[in-house]
Amino acid sequence: MSDRISVNPKICHGQACIDGTRIPVHQILRMLANGDKMEELIEDYPSLRKDDIFACLNYAASLAEERITPIEILEEAG
Numbered sequence: 001m002s003d004r005i006s007v008n009p010k011i012c013h014g015q016a017c018i019d020g021t022r023i024p025v026h027q028i029l030r031m032l033a034n035g036d037k038m039e040e041l042i043e044d045y046p047s048l049r050k051d052d053i054f055a056c057l058n059y060a061a062s063l064a065e066e067r068i069t070p071i072e073i074l075e076e077a078g
Helices: 024-034 038-044 052-064 072-078
Strands: none
Touching: 024 038, 024 052, 038 052
């Protein structure tokens, strides 16, 4: 999905993280949702880059657009 996001079962219990770090994607998203500014995050996490934050947002958007078909619809079709 992104060369900036990685999932490794040996790092952060397999949670999606910014590649080369132990910073979980959900942590960045939650801080942004709570009103933290991108510049503040970069200041607090020196290894973090703007492109990493954009990759987190893109990762979340990809998960949000996943199409889910409710079981009831499948049962009605069958």
